[in-house]
Structures are given as C-alpha cells and as structure tokens.
Amino acid sequence: xxxxxxxxxxxxxxxxxxxxxxxxxxxxxxxxxxxxxxxxxxxxxxxxxxxxxxxxxxxxxxxxxxxxxxxxxxxxxxxxxxxxxxxxxxxxxxxxxxxxxxxxxxxxxxxxxxxxxxxxxxxxxxxxxxxxxxxxxxxxxxxxxxxxxxxxxxxxxxxxxxxxxxxxxxxxxxxxxxxxxxxxxxxxxxxxxxxxxxxxxxxxxxxxxxxxxxxxxxxxxxxxxxxxxxxxxxxxxxxxxxxxxxxxxxxxxxxxxxxxxxxxxxxxxxxxxxxxxxxxxxxxxxxxxxxxxxxxxxxxxxxxxxxxxxxxxxxxxxxxxxxxxxxxxxxxxxxxxxxxxxxxxxxxxxxxxxxxxxxxxxxxxxxxxxxxxxxxxxxxxxxxxxxxxxxxxxxxxxxxxxxxxxxxxxxxxxxxxxxxxxxxxxxxxxxxxxxxxxxxxxxxxxxxxxxxxxxxxxxxxxxxxxxxxxxxxxxxxxxxxxxxxxxxxxxxxxxxxxxxxxxxxxxxxxxxxxxxxxxxxxxxxxxxxxxxxxxxxxxxxxxxxxxxxxxxxxxxxxxxxxxxxxxxxxxxxxxxxxxxxxxxxxxxxxxxxxxxxxxxx
Numbered sequence: 001x002x003x004x005x006x007x008x009x010x011x012x013x014x015x016x017x018x019x020x021x022x023x024x025x026x027x028x029x030x031x032x033x034x035x036x037x038x039x040x041x042x043x044x045x046x047x048x049x050x051x052x053x054x055x056x057x058x059x060x061x062x063x064x065x066x067x068x069x070x071x072x073x074x075x076x077x078x079x080x081x082x083x084x085x086x087x088x089x090x091x092x093x094x095x096x097x098x099x100x101x102x103x104x105x106x107x108x109x110x111x112x113x114x115x116x117x118x119x120x121x122x123x124x125x126x127x128x129x130x131x132x133x134x135x136x137x138x139x140x141x142x143x144x145x146x147x148x149x150x151x152x153x154x155x156x157x158x159x160x161x162x163x164x165x166x167x168x169x170x171x172x173x174x175x176x177x178x179x180x181x182x183x184x185x186x187x188x189x190x191x192x193x194x195x196x197x198x199x200x201x202x203x204x205x206x207x208x209x210x211x212x213x214x215x216x217x218x219x220x221x222x223x224x225x226x227x228x229x230x231x232x233x234x235x236x237x238x239x240x241x242x243x244x245x246x247x248x249x250x251x252x253x254x255x256x257x258x259x260x261x262x263x264x265x266x267x268x269x270x271x272x273x274x275x276x277x278x279x280x281x282x283x284x285x286x287x288x289x290x291x292x293x294x295x296x297x298x299x300x301x302x303x304x305x306x307x308x309x310x311x312x313x314x315x316x317x318x319x320x321x322x323x324x325x326x327x328x329x330x331x332x333x334x335x336x337x338x339x340x341x342x343x344x345x346x347x348x349x350x351x352x353x354x355x356x357x358x359x360x361x362x363x364x365x366x367x368x369x370x371x372x373x374x375x376x377x378x379x380x381x382x383x384x385x386x387x388x389x390x391x392x393x394x395x396x397x398x399x400x401x402x403x404x405x406x407x408x409x410x411x412x413x414x415x416x417x418x419x420x421x422x423x424x425x426x427x428x429x430x431x432x433x434x435x436x437x438x439x440x441x442x443x444x445x446x447x448x449x450x451x452x453x454x455x456x457x458x459x460x461x462x463x464x465x466x467x468x469x470x471x472x473x474x475x476x477x478x479x480x481x482x483x484x485x486x487x488x489x490x491x492x493x494x495x496x497x498x499x500x501x502x503x504x505x506x507x508x509x510x511x512x513x514x515x516x517x518x519x520x521x522x523x524x525x526x527x528x529x530x531x532x533x534x535x536x537x538x539x540x541x542x543x544x545x546x547x548x549x550x551x552x553x554x555x556x557x558x559x560x561x562x563x564x565x566x567x568x569x570x571x572x573x574x575x576x577x578x579x580x581x582x583x584x585x586x587x588x589x590x591x592x593x594x595x596x597x598x599x600x601x
Contacts (some may be wrong), residue, residue: 009228010065010096011473013037016044018076024101025069027197031219034200034386036232036470036478040064044076048086051093058093063473065096065226068115070108072101084114091115091185096226100192100219102158112160115189116182119164123193126157130174132194132213134221138170141224144416144451150213157214158193170225171218179222192222200386207374207388207403209417216389217420229471232422232480234391235489237454238462239425239447241440242347242370242404244274244303245578246431248283248291248340253431253578257287263437264297269444270456274303274347277330278571280337288338299458300342301370302327304349306567307574312348312357313377320360328364343460345370347404347428354378355396362399363509363548368392368463368483370402372428391422391466392482398505400482402463404428407443415450424462425454431578460485464543472499480529486544490536498536500544501529511549516542 013032015025021041029039047066050056068090091097099115102108104123112120131151138146151173159176169177173194180191198215209217224231246252264271291298304311305327314320331342344367348357351373358376361369374388375381376396387393392400404426405414418425425447433440447454457465463483470478476497479488490496504510504524513522515534523531536542 008063008095009230010226011038011063011230012065013039013067013098013223014047014061014064014094015039015041015067016047016069016072017041018044018072022069022072022101024071024197025067027199028067028069028098028100028219030200031197031216032223034389035220035223035227036468037223037227037230038473044072048089051089054089054093061094064094065098066090066094068097068099068111069101070099070111071103073111074105074107087111087114088185091187091189095187097187097189098192098222098226099189100197100222102160102191102193104158112191115184116180116191117184119167119182120160120162120177120180120191122161123158124161124176125155126153126159126173126176126178128152128155132171132173132178132218134171135169138221139225141228142170142221142420144419145217145221148412148416148450150210150217150413150417153214154195157195160191160193170221179218179225181225188226190222190225192219194218198385201384203381204383204385204388205381208409208414209389209421209423210411210413212385212389213413213417216385217417220420229469230473232468232470234419234422234466235469235491236465237419237424237451238457238465239269239427239454240457240459240462241269241271241427241429242274242301242459243271243433244347244428244430245276245307245574246273247276247279247575248273248287248338250284250287251579253582254434255431256434257290260434261290261294261297263441267441267444268456269440270297270299270458272299272301272343272459275300275331275334275342276303276305276307276571277327277334278306278567280330280334283334283338283340285338288340292339295341295458299460300331300340301345301347301459302331302342302366303347305330306571307349308567308570310350310352310377312346312353315354315356315378317356317360320354320357321364324360324364324366343367343458345459345463347371348373352377358396358399358401362397362484363550365484365548365550366399367460367485368400368402370404370426370428370459370463372404372406374401374403389421389423390482391424391468392463394482394503394505398503400463400484402426402466402482407433407439410443410446412446412450415447419451419454422466422468424466426459426462432582461487465489481544484546488534488536488542488544490538490540493538495535495537495540498534500532500534501525502544502546504528504530504546509548511547514545514547517545 109122131149133149134145136147159173168181171179178193182189195214305323346369355376392402464485464487467486468480479500481502507524512519
C-alpha cells in the first residue's frame with residue numbers, strides 16, 4: 001500500500017456496472033445529478049483491472065468517488081469466490097467511497113464489516129415506529145437537519161448493528177446507525193442503509209417533504225458528506241408570511257394594522273398582503289403610509305384581478321392576458337396614488353389556475369407564482385418527486401411556481417427540510433389567523449430555532465434569493481436561479497467566475513437577458529438551461545433578469561353592467577363577511593349561503 005496525501009473533495013461519481021446500470025445505482029445517479037454531482041459509469045472488471053496498478057488508478061480517479069453497490073459485488077462473484085483483497089485494492093486507489101444497497105444478508109454483512117474495519121456488524125431491519133435522527137454534530141453539510149428526528153420509518157428500512165464507541169454515525173434509526181462515515185486506508189467511506197432510494201421520476205400526490213426523508217434527503221446527505229460544495233446549496237434562506245385578500249383599511253376582519261406592525265416589529269418577521277387589484281381605489285391613506293414607510297415589515301403582491309371564482313382557470317389566453325394587464329394597471333395606479341410598491345408575484349385566487357395562466361404570467365414578465373396547490377386544474381396531476389423537492393416547479397410553460405404552506409403544516413422537520421432542499425418558506429393564511437396571533441408567534445419562533453439565519457422578507461425577494469450554488473470541477477462557481485429575476489451573491493473573500501443557469505422551455509420567446517438592467521449575451525445549453533457567464537467581486541451582489549417578448553394577444557374583458565355588478569356584489573359581500581360576520585360562526589355560514597344564491601355558485 002502506497003502512502004498518499006489526505007483525501008480531497010471528489011468532483012464526480014464513478015458507478016461500476018455489470019453490462020447494465022443496476023436499478024439502485026440508476027436512482028443514486030439521478031439523486032447525484034439532481035444534487036449537481038457529475039456521474040460516470042464503467043464496467044466493474046475494467047475498474048478492477050486499472051485499480052491493480054495503483055499509480056495509474058490514482059491518477060485517473062484522483063477526483064472520483066467510487067460507488068460500491070453491495071448487490072452488484074454480490075452478483076459479480078459468488079460468496080465462495082469472493083476475495084477480500086478486491087476491497088483493499090479499491091480503497092487504496094479511491095480517496096472517497098460510497099457504500100449503499102446494503103441488504104440483510106451474510107455477504108453484505110461481511111463486506112461492510114471488512115470495509116469498516118469491523119466497526120459495523122450485521123445489518124437488520126429497523127424497529128417499527130422508530131424515527132430517523134440526524135446527529136447534532138454531523139457537520140455543516142447537514143444544515144438544519146442536525147439534531148432533529150424524522151419519521152416514523154417503514155418496517156423494512158435497514159440499519160447497521162454496531163457496538164463500537166468510535167463509530168461516527170451521521171444519522172441513526174433509534175440507537176442503530178443508518179448513515180456512517182469511516183476512514184480506511186486514507187480513504188473517506190460513507191455507508192448508507194435506510195430505505196430504498198426514491199425514483200425522482202415517480203408521480204406524487206404528497207407535498208410534504210418529511211415522507212421523503214429516508215429515500216431522498218438521507219442519500220443526498222450522504223452525497224453532501226462526500227462532495228461538500230460540489231453539491232447545490234442555498235446561501236440565504238428566506239421566509240415570508242402571505243395573507244390573502246385584505247384591503248388596506250385600518251381594520252380588516254381580525255387584522256388591525258397598527259397592532260400588526262407592532263407584532264411584526266416585536267417578533268421580527270414580514271407580512272405580505274396578497275392584494276386584490278380591484279381594491280386599488282379603496283386603500284386607507286394611514287394604512288398605505290404604514291406600508292410605504294415600512295417595506296422591511298409590510299409588502300403587497302397580486303391576488304388575481306377581480307378575484308372572481310376561477311378567473312385564472314380560463315384557457316382563453318387572450319382573456320388571461322387582458323386580465324393581467326388590467327391587474328397591472330390597477331396596481332400601478334395604486335402605487336402612484338399611495339407610494340406603496342408591489343411585488344410582481346401572483347398568488348392565484350382559490351389556488352386555482354390553468355396552464356395557459358402560467359403562459360400569460362410569463363409573457364407579461366411576472367417574477368413567479370406562489371400557490372397552495374401544485375398543478376393546473378386543466379390537466380391531471382403531472383408532478384413527480386423531483387418537482388416536490390426542487391425550490392420551484394418549472395414544468396408549466398417554464399414559469400416558476402413556488403409552493404406555500406399553512407402554519408399547521410410547518411413542524412420542525414418540515415422547516416429543516418425546506419432549508420435543506422433550498423426552498424424558501426412561504427406561508428399562506430387569511431386574516432382569521434390573527435384571531436389567535438400566538439399561533440403565528442409560535443411559528444416564527446419555531447422557524448428561528450431550526451434555521452436561525454432565516455431572513456424574513458417580501459415574497460419577491462424570497463423567491464429571487466432562492467438561487468442555488470455549487471463549485472464546478474474546474475474550480476469556478478455555478479449558480480442556478482428559478483425566478484424570472486434571480487439574485488446572485490458572492491460570499492467569497494475573492495472575485496469568482498460564475499456560470500449562471502436557469503431552466504427555460506422556449507428560447508424563441510426570450511427578448512433579452514439582463515444583469516443589473518444591462519443586456520448580456522447568453523447561450524442555451526443542451527439541457528435547455530439559459531447560461532450566462534459573469535464575474536462577481538468579493539461580497540458583490542448582482543441580479544439576473546430574463547425578459548420575454550410582449551407578443552401576447554389580448555381581448556376585451558367583461559365590461560357590461562351585468563359583469564361589473566357581479567364583481568361589485570361579490571367584493572362587497574366578501575367584505576361584509578370578513579369585516580363583520582367572521583367573528584360569528586352562524587353569521588359566516590349565512591353569508592356564504594347568501595353569496596352562493598346571489599352569485600349562482
């Protein structure tokens with residue numbers, strides 16, 4: 001065995017194959033690529049041939065992490081023909097090794113025991129009802145997950161049995177380790193048990209992140225332990241509370257704005273009103289001045305146009321474009337009248353929208369949509385696991401859709417996983433939450449205890465700062481933005497070269513790409529991502545903006561007396577419900593019945 005330098009951070013994952021890519025390895029490769037790690041495959045016999053000459057193998061794979069799928073090794077040779085020297089050869093050549101596919105059988109137990117120098121023994125099944133726990137001292141790569149529990153696990157999830165006090169367990173199920181770091185022959189090894197890896201292309205109907213801890217977060221945690229800053233990571237975590245519907249009056253239902261601003265200041269968080277543009281002439285000067293003078297605590301974004309039932313569920317693109325242009329003119333008029341700036345963010349009324357609505361938002365150069373629902377109502381659920389764990393969904397005409405959650409959905413585990421996956425914490429509610437303001441205070445405190453560095457900002461800043469970063473194989477930086485306006489930050493003490501990318505569905509619709517308002521050249525890569533190269537000085541912050549051509553058709557919206565009366569009646573009945581009836585459950589029920597009869601819903 002030859003002496004070597006200490007292990008360096010790998011930049012690619014090398015997966016041995018036996019004429020085909022094993023299903024478990026295919027899922028690992030997908031998770032690695034999702035995390036920003038480059039993957040290569042090579043026949044196992046070829047890896048062993050090269051590795052037998054350590055000088056050649058070390059030069060060729062100096063920056064590679066070897067995958068050992070125990071099932072692949074088991075298939076490559078019968079247990080009786082297995083030679084332990086193979087493992088010595090591999091760990092002498094590769095500085096980093098990821099061991100996974102650990103089944104409950106004697107071959108795997110023997111292999112794991114040899115690789116861990118006897119620190120890991122048999123492999124068994126987890127106790128029913130037990131939970132995953134991430135070690136509090138697991139390292140910076142685990143982020144906010146450290147010290148938290150997730151689960152419960154499934155009955156077939158696997159664990160390592162060990163009595164070694166020197167074992168470095170990154171994560172455990174109960175008292176049994178499930179993700180372990182170990183050094184052998186000057187190589188860094190990570191052992192991964194747990195449950196089967198998720199298929200990122202599998203359809204989903206769950207929007208919570210905790211069910212994906214064992215099958216997605218845990219293997220990504222293993223990859224981050226090995227690859228460090230080669231993996232996509234968030235630099236700044238943002239949160240924003242979005243309250244739907246209120247007009248800017250001194251009091252709206254349970255909201256009294258003078259008291260709310262005191263609450264926001266005391267507990268240091270931000271509230272955005274999803275503002276109905278129809279109400280643009282109805283704002284109180286006093287309340288508008290609160291918003292104008294305190295953008296650190298209060299902001300506005302769009303909540304439809306007239307806020308009629310399903311107004312953005314239409315498939316009439318001309319109608320949708322006209323509705324957005326009217327909404328924009330109303331919000332600009334409100335800004336001119338009150339001085340209150342607004343975000344170019346759309347929160348869909350009743351969380352309902354069509355695919356064409358996303359197309360219209362894109363053409364009208366909105367920054368993003370934020371919604372409680374995950375897909376358009378004009379098509380069946382098209383979401384897959386990769387959509388749910390990404391910062392935003394980009395598959396609807398290339399326009400970013402960010403999920404928001406209700407306070408009761410955000411326990412400590414869910415908050416930590418939002419941070420881990422780079423998802424901003426966008427919280428949706430209505431004025432009724434202020435009936436019990438302690439619920440909000442408790443949520444803010446919970447978020448701060450899990451992710452102390454979370455910044456409370458307006459929704460547009462939250463989604464624009466959802467950019468992910470990683471260091472490339474050549475030492476330069478990569479950044480991936482999701483919103484139509486993406487903020488880029490260089491936290492280094494030296495200038496860095498960045499290649500910035502953003503998912504795009506149609507290059508032909510782009511008018512230009514700008515950095516800090518100045519047009520810059522761009523390319524569209526083979527993966528369909530817009531790519532822009534730039535240099536950021538130490539501590540410098542720049543903003544990327546993709547501007548689309550204004551070639552949208554529009555039509556004349558309902559302008560007759562019947563439609564205006566319909567909208568007027570809907571808004572006034574809703575106001576009466578929120579302002580007066582909301583404190584009495586019987587009156588709320590009566591108001592809903594009256595509205596249904598008057599509006600035919």
